[in-house]
Amino acid sequence: MADPALNPARSIAYSPRRVAAMVLRYWYLLRSSWARLIELIYWPAVQMLMWGFLQLYIGQNASFFARASGIFIGAVLLWDILFRGQLGFSVSFLEEMYARNLGNLMMSPLRSTEFISALMIMSIVRLAIGMVPVSLLAIAFFGFNLYGLGLALAAFFANLILTSWAVGIFVSGLVLRNGLGAETFAWSIMFLFLPLTCVYYPVAILPEYLQYVAWVLPPTFVFEGMRALLIDHVFRADLMLQAFALNAVLMTAAAVAYLKLVDSAREQGSLLQTGE
Amino acid sequence: MARTQAIAVDQLVKVYKNVTAVDGISFALEAGSITGLLGGNGAGKTTTIATIMGLVIPTSGEVHVLGVDMARNRHRVLHRMNFESPYVEMPMRLTIRQNLTVFGMLYGVEDIAERIAAIAEELELTELLDRPTGKLSAGQKTRVSLAKSLINRPEVLLLDEPTASLDPDTADWVRGRLERYRAQRGTTVLLASHNMTEVERLCERVIIMKKGKIEDDDTPQHLLARYGRRTLEEVFLDVVRGRSEARQAAQ
Secondary structure: OOOOOEOHHHHHOOOHHHHHHHHHHHHHHHHOOHHHHHHHHHHHHHHHHHHHHHHHHHHHHOHHHHHOOOHHHHHHHHHHHHHHHHHHHHHHHHHHHHOOOHHHHHOOOOOHHHHHHHHHHHHHHHHHHHHHHHHHHHHHHHOOOHHHHOHHHHHHHHHHHHHHHHHHHHHHHHHHHHHHHHHHHHHHHHHHHHHHOOOOOOHHHOOHHHHHHHOOOHHHHHHHHHHHHHHHOOOOHHHHHHHHHHHHHHHHHHHHHHHHHHHHHHHHOOOOOOOO | OOOOEEEEEEEEEEEEOOEEEEEEEEEEEEOOOEEEEEEOOOOOHHHHHHHHHOOOOOOEEEEEEOOEEHHHHHHHOHHHEEEEOOOOOOOOOOEHHHHHHHHHHHOOEOOHHHHHHHHHHHOOOHHHOOOEHHHOOHHHHHHHHHHHHHOOOOOEEEEEOOOOOOOHHHHHHHHHHHHHHHHHHOOEEEEEOOOHHHHHHHOOEEEEEEOOEEEEEEOHHHHHHHHOOOOHHHHHHHHHHOHHHHHHHHO
16 A cells, blocks of 8 residues: 555656656755855856957947947857756756766656756756856956946747757757767757857858857857847847747757657666766 | 465567567566566566566566556556665655655655654664655665665565675675565565675575576575586576586586
């Protein structure tokens, strides 16, 4: 007979409590390691300072960049939302592989949707720990106020974080299916987006055939939108809506791929061997 | 009164590419029973246990736990099961209390603080609760793993070599706790082990696997009588090596 202290309905349906359990697990981990916390701030700060000083230098020598102040710093901060958002998701997942704890989780009542929800929350937590101090540094050093973008920032952030989650979900499925041998994807896959989504230059710079590729990637719309806002002072809602539509497709594809990869892992027995 | 079946494995086959890990095995475990699953390396024990947990999808055949098909609906019953293995670790940087809190929440335990206090007292972990799991000795880590496996008061408990790498004293202590827990709760236990003394002491039934098939399945007493041996280890060697080969080795 089932134990009365257990709630069977809670065990079967989507459970916010199990999501909270996983968030708590990652929070305990972050709290236990100052090195992990420092690492969250270190690279975004270095990147922002480097691009900020470069922008200052170019701005002094080119009238276009002098007019479009903040374009590089804005780009690097938005890029970090995309990149660090995905890393925040994937690193939390990889922590389970490193800790050899995945077996405990896979054999617990935790469902894939709950696990993914917890990883999404942790990607925002990790992003906030890194990006909030760095965005304040950008104000202090270069007078660039990311929050001055207002509602546009909310649209940019939502689109970028959705893309980062979609990539994170897909990569987690790959690692589940193929073990830590696929870990490299978690660290490197987003760099493919760097040239193609036109973070630092307009889409028109790309060769025509690559422009077709760029326009199927949601972040391209965000970076084009950012340039429209900073250079022409126009908020392109049309670009944001197209990005949301593409993100919906991307998230659905990533979720389907993840579930298929988990099923494949159960078929191949690879959940038993989560090493290399 | 006849006991109901807690675990039912029916014509289970698992093939990985060209390798048949489990080859058409069937057995049923009655609720409240404790059964040893024996076999040499590569006999199919781990695949069998993983299939019972729903971690592996069978090539053919079915596995039911507490009446639920584990290949399709394992989430209906996972909160009533648990498992322990020295090959799966608890997060090292978290304290014992933090780990047990997380797993208590995952398993839907309502009274987590009280449950942790009770289980820590039972497994003599109270003084260690706020120590990081990674800083514990092997024996202490096994006790933490055991605490995790009992946090939800499981009706079905799968143990994969629970006393591997423990010194004899600690291993004996763990066996004693397992015996006591099962007697109190009537939990169904499936124990995979290479330790024959452990199996002889704890199990009322022994299933011996070889090359993915069940070679024998009986009580320890019947196996000893049938093979004309004094210990289960000798029986095990007879089965995995083939009787004649073992006899030659003995001579």
